[in-house]
Amino acid sequence: QVQLVESGGGLVQAGGSLRLSCAASGRTFSAQAMGWFRQAPGKEREFVGGLSRSAGGTYYANSVKGRFTISRDNAQNTVYLQMSSLRPEDTAVYYCAAKSTRGWSNDERFYDYWGQGTQVTVSS
DSSP states (O other), X not given: OEEEEEEOOEEEETTXXXXXXXXXXXXXXXXXXXXXXXXXXXXXXXXXXXXXXXXXXXXXXXXXTXXXXXXXXXXXXXXXXXXXXXXXXXXXXXXXXXXSSSSOOXXXXXXXXXXXXXXXXXXO
């Protein structure tokens, strides 16, 4: 089992920045890829970005490319989502997820473990 805990959400004005953290514990070595997803009110959960342990690369949805950056601190078992140039449409609950099979994916069905989510609200 892998436990994931997100933090860092909050209220920010449009154009501002936030950094979300996802701390992993438990059988962290089984997490082959990490993903960030978000769900806005009344909408389905959508992929934001991902990081593959095997490939070592990061991947982003077109809507956040160039504004969001995913990084990791292996020593701390933590993955970060740095969000810049935030827009009101970025308002959502943000979730991190871990995938136990190799390779990244933008499909939430392939992720095995989920955090509880953290609210990000961007005011105009």
